[in-house]
Amino acid sequence: MQIEAIPSTPVYYPVQIAAAATARQHLVIVERAEWLKPEQLNPLSDAAGSLFVYLLGNKILRLSTRARYECRSFNDVQSLWATVEAFLSQARMGLRLYVIGSEPFLWQASAIATRYGMTTDSMQLELAGKPSRNVYCIHCRHTIRDTETNLVTCPSCGKTLAVRAHFSRRLGAYIGVQADAEEPGVLPPVEELRR
């Protein structure tokens, strides 16, 4: 099903490293190594500040790119976020953040960066992979991760939720509302989510 786009639905664009004149440090965070294309690192010139690439997954990145960069890979998401937090706590002014991943991954990174004072205009988010969504149950405030269909059963309160187009950036999740609130037991057909 195509979920109707309303203003709160985020729009994502491919990551493009900013010009040297506008940023001194660049941190690229990638959920899966194969989602980073070599040419995405290319516009960086020698005059630019340092470029760091953090990858989830135990892979060494060998990109044929002219850009010089420092790459680190992480076996698990906890150690990735811990290192990102350490990086951000010492970051200089003029840091740009670039994140490539699934929607929950993007907004986790965004939430961490926001805690360290970064603004949305210094971040770029690129959606990759399956169109899964985090869903926030408005009835019991539980967040269900990586939902792939328009209907989902909340494991906390047991209600069947319809995934709405309304997206909360603060929660990094779409809002889920009881699907059969009007007529108990009457549910729309289950469909795969699409972009």
Ligand SMILES: [Zn+2]
């Ligand atoms: Zn619930």
